[in-house]
Amino acid sequence: MEHITLFISTYIKMFFVLAPFFVMTMFLALTKDMPAQRQKKIALRVTLAVVIICITLFFFGDTIFAIFGITLDSFRIGAGALLFLSAVELVRGTKTAVKPDLEGDISVVPLAIPITVGPATTGALLILGAQMKGVTALAVGTAALVAAILSLGTLLYLAPKVEKIIGGIGLSIMTKITGLVLAALSAQIIFTGVKNFLS
Numbered sequence: 001m002e003h004i005t006l007f008i009s010t011y012i013k014m015f016f017v018l019a020p021f022f023v024m025t026m027f028l029a030l031t032k033d034m035p036a037q038r039q040k041k042i043a044l045r046v047t048l049a050v051v052i053i054c055i056t057l058f059f060f061g062d063t064i065f066a067i068f069g070i071t072l073d074s075f076r077i078g079a080g081a082l083l084f085l086s087a088v089e090l091v092r093g094t095k096t097a098v099k100p101d102l103e104g105d106i107s108v109v110p111l112a113i114p115i116t117v118g119p120a121t122t123g124a125l126l127i128l129g130a131q132m133k134g135v136t137a138l139a140v141g142t143a144a145l146v147a148a149i150l151s152l153g154t155l156l157y158l159a160p161k162v163e164k165i166i167g168g169i170g171l172s173i174m175t176k177i178t179g180l181v182l183a184a185l186s187a188q189i190i191f192t193g194v195k196n197f198l199s
Contacts, residue, residue, distance in 0.1 A: 003140045010128065010144035016181045017083070017124045018050075018116060020152045021174040022090055024159050026115050030106055040157055045107035046116065047153030051146060053117050054125055058145055059138075061129035072130050076193030079123025083186035086120035090179030093172065116152070127189065 027046070031039045065072060089095035117125075128145075132138045155162060163171065 003136065006137060006140050007144045007147075010141050011148050013124070013128065013185060014054075014145050014148035015151055016178055016185065017121050018148060018152050019086075019090060019121075019175070019178050019182070020155050021171055021178055022095060023111075023116050023152060024155050024162065025171050025175065027111060027156050028159050028163055030111065036160065039160065042105075042107045042111070043153060043156035043159070045105070046111045046156060047149060049108045049112035050116050050152070051149050053112060054121075054145055054149060055142065057117075057122055057125040058129035058142065061126035064126060065130060071197075072127065073193040073196040075123065075130075076127055076189050077197070079120070079127055080186045080188075080190035080193060082123055083120040083189065084183060086118065087179045087182035087186055090182065091176050092179075093176070124189075 027043070031042060034042070064070075065075065086095065125145075128141065129138075132141045166174070
């Protein structure tokens with residue numbers, strides 16, 4: 001039961017940290033003039049790139065903290081603040097990305113980095129990975145992370161159909177709801193960091 005709770009908790013956190021509806025909006029904007037087949041191919045490449053990047057960050061959080069001499073709680077405070085700023089941008093609708101040269105492959109840059117895995121997401125991944133104690137917890141956390149990324153990948157793969165169903169306004173509303181959830185999550189991360197830092 002404990003592992004199921006950990007899986008669900010990590011999945012929900014990572015799903016919202018990845019800001020899937022914002023990513024889908026940017027994906028549609030950057031691929032709107034492409035054939036459907038190329039859109040789907042890019043969606044698959046983005047998913048694969050995000051899986052590799054996220055798992056790398058998830059597993060090496062402790063090592064990175066040790067190298068730079070940073071405590072987990074101090075990083076919680078900094079990453080929480082960064083996540084909060086990202087949440088505010090989502091709620092206000094001011095989070096944007098620079099439009100690249102569409103002649104090249106856009107699946108890794110900018111779609112995987114920095115649109116999907118930006119500074120705030122990186123911080124959250126490092127914290128979540130460092131919090132996982134034991135092989136079983138790490139395995140469950142990894143499975144939940146991969147499941148969240150695959151959910152994002154499914155949204156990107158079906159992005160044109162999803163847009164038709166919920167429309168541009170629906171996407172905007174879902175992005176703002178994501179921002180609100182991220183704001184609450186960032187506040188919890190900061191509170192935990194401050195509490196542990198002072199105790």
